[in-house]
Amino acid sequence: MMDVGIVSYGAYVPRYRIKPEEIGKIWGVDGKGMGKGLMIYQKSVPSPDEDVVTIATEAARYMMARVPEVNPQDIGAIYVGSESHPYAVKPTSTIVAEAIEATPAMTAADMEFACKAGTAGIQACMGLVGSGMVKYGVAIGADTSQGAPGDALEYSASAGGAAYLIGTEKVIAKINKTLSFTTDTPDFWRREGQPYPLHGGRFTGEPAYFRHITSAAKMMFEAMGTTAQDYKYAVFHQPNGKFPTRVAGQLGFAPEQIEYGLLTPNIGNTYSGAVPLGLANVLDHAEPGDRIFVTSYGSGAGSDAFDITVTDEILNYKRDNAPVLEKVMADPVYIDYGMYAKFKGKIIMSE
Amino acid sequence: MSSVAREWREIPGRYNLKGTKCENCGSIFFPARDFCPKCRRAGIGKVVPYNVCRTGKVYSFSVIHEAPDCNNAMKPYAVAMVQTDDGVLVSAQLVDVDLDKIEIGMPVRAVLRKLDADGASGVIHYGYKFVPNL
Secondary structure (H helix, E strand, O other): OOOOEEEEEEEEOOOEEEOHHHHHHHHOOOHHHHHHHHOOOOEEEOOOOOOHHHHHHHHHHHHHHOOOOOOHHHEEEEEEEOOOOOOOOOOHHHHHHHHOOOOOOOEEEEEOEOEOHHHHHHHHHHHHHHOOOOOEEEEEEEEEOOOOOOOHHHHOEOEEEEEEEEEOOOOOEEEEEEEEEEEEEOOEEOOOOOOOOEEOHHHHHHHHHHHHHHHHHHHHHHHHOOOHHHOOEEEEOOOOOHHHHHHHHHOOOOHHHHOOOOOHHHHOEOHHHHHHHHHHHHHHHOOOOOEEEEEOOEOEEEEEEEEEEEOHHHHOOOHHHOOOHHHHHOOOEEOOHHHHHHHOOOOOOOO | OOOHHHHHHOHHHHHHOEEEEEOOOOOEEOOOOOOOOOOHHHHOOOEEEEEOOOEEEEEEEEEEOOOOHHHHHHOOEEEEEEEEOOOOEEEEEEOOOOHHHOOOOOEEEEEEEEEEEOOOOOOEEEEEEEEEOO
């Protein structure tokens, strides 16, 4: 298999934010304390005219803007991973493909694996690109995730996404290896036709998030003969700020290694967008030779681990052709719960 | 419910500002047209697909307080005539912007947003709106 890696990336987060104290005020809960416990101090909210299609498209357009030499017609596959695709039947990926003018000689599909559908897409693209079946593959993780009103998830479920162009030429970050750890663990789910997911409360912790991430991470350490000290940065799935901080410590990573990759305290849990966004923020700061450890987690359950090395090509990369994440996330607009309820379509309107 | 086929035909223009350009006189047409009214017969066969520039400046704008149903959740909101960097005037909603900070000449760029949907079970229509250019 050919060397495969990231040729370009783009990331987008909607402009609106709500704070946990504002949510707690409505439900008679100490929202500030809730936010502190979760390590989530605000979360992003999509505008009424934004959804996974628009977020994925924006990220994909930023990705393409940074590689003007790449002909979108050379993209052979587009996968959009999300658990909030606007249609139950009708792909998000075809709309994104049309919006970056990659159609029609290509394959596309929508993916769903709770919060790891985006990294699953990266793996699928690696296979297609590495085997020579396609020249470039695009993998996007994006969500406008749902939390039932008053539920703990309402303090975390947010919106955002990132897109990755996977290829073999002019790779800015080589993916040295990827592997996964997958079991049938029902810690979080949403049945067909149901507006909100349910979760197993504390069951989402040890047997789910921590077991899968640490197992995949340790498999990667063993396969590569590495320890946490061999990496400059690490990105873990971040349903809140607390879990990734704890799992990083368990695996031997220092707080400064996860600093750039941990966005949830400021934007909430972007689900399929979470690890792709964290990695994008790391790549915004990365230099040649930096080694990055990435492990996603999707409920249900599985973890995808990646060992990545930033190449010299990043020095020629036109990163400034699109805004970096810090710029995208700057200048947020804070909204109250009433506005949030309207934006999220929680108010029943007349026909 | 609007015609699915009619909306589908609008996709190139709505997603990618795809218009046409007369290679005879250089005129750009958006929405696309197949015939150049300036060159008439001389332009036949020379009107080719052309992607209008997605960046531009606010040429004029207005704030809407009485909205159609599809935009009820967003009012008050701004609509703008945007002069794109290649000189085309495109009218669209201006979003993610503080209404009191909009100025004529403000740099903006086109993004893809939801325009409307045919109810809760119909097709969702996506198209261009403008946001301040970061």
